């Protein structure tokens with residue numbers, strides 16, 4: 375545990391235990407980094423997993439040109455927020471057709487990257503039900519076969535390119551959300567090329583940027599935080615709060631796109647070790663019940679969650695203060711003004727949620743796996 379003391383010299387951070395940070399992803403960042411893909415695939419056979427619009431945006435063609443004969447096929451039927459019902463037939467077909475491919479190249483936003491992580495592990499047969507049953511029972515899925523993963527994000531926000539987690543939804547039968555995370559689902563490499571985010575429309579740019587901000591702040595008010603994750607989280611939160619308003623009025627600005635991509639990557643690095651916390655825990659209900667896009671669902675509660683976080687642990691307050699120029703008292707209001715300035719309402723009522731429903735949602739979220747990472751959930 376790290377401790378702080380306030381004396382005449384100000385706040386002193388004392389390391390009283392070792393901190394560990396682990397992330398095995400080989401990260402390639404920068405404009406034009408996509409050109410590294412052939413080198414990273416090497417002599418292996420690859421399959422591209424992406425969203426349908428990647429073809430029209432010229433991205434699928436770019437990957438085909440870069441990989442040539444090494445690209446065995448393209449799976450481009452990824453839909454937003456992968457769902458059990460849609461993924462089951464895709465999964466069986468994927469393993470029948472591409473069982474011999476060693477590598478998946480996942481190109482897209484969080485949904486494409488999550489879909490690739492769900493496709494990359496298989497049991498003894500090709501049934502998706504075996505994976506879903508394990509997730510539903512809360513037991514560890516033991517893959518008999520696994521592919522390697524190279525992630526190529528086309529949004530600046532998900533962080534999924536440097537984490538082993540994939541979100542799977544069951545909207546139709548159980549109305550719940552599962553999280554897959556296995557040693558096998560860590561990406562082998564991530565190519566973060568900001569040029570791939572240039573065509574993102576305003577709404578998706580905003581949602582993904584706010585998702586990254588949420589990852590950064592959630593990594594701070596987190597029981598798993600340490601000085602190493604804090605370094606990534608503070609930098610990511612500060613940069614994203616500076617860059618995002620500018621980017622909203624200059625979507626074609628390559629320098630701003632690059633700064634947003636780097637902030638999102640840093641946020642991903644932070645929460646790759648801490649996981650998310652209460653704002654994300656609340657978001658799942660807002661997405662599944664109210665259809666709110668993830669980036670809005672996980673960010674509109676950030677000021678309220680911050681109010682719950684402040685005062686819990688002086689050490690966490692000190693880290694949050696680094697994001698807000700030392701002014702922790704005004705930080706929740708600053709965050710509210712930031713979100714409102716981007717057109718994001720910060721009250722549940724703005725999303726059609728009554729006070730009693732929001733109270734029940736927060737109580738349930740505090741008790742969820744991500745909610746229990748929140749420092750305010752600790753008795």
Ligand SMILES: [Fe+2]
Nearest residue numbers: 585589654672
């Ligand atoms: Fe998120």
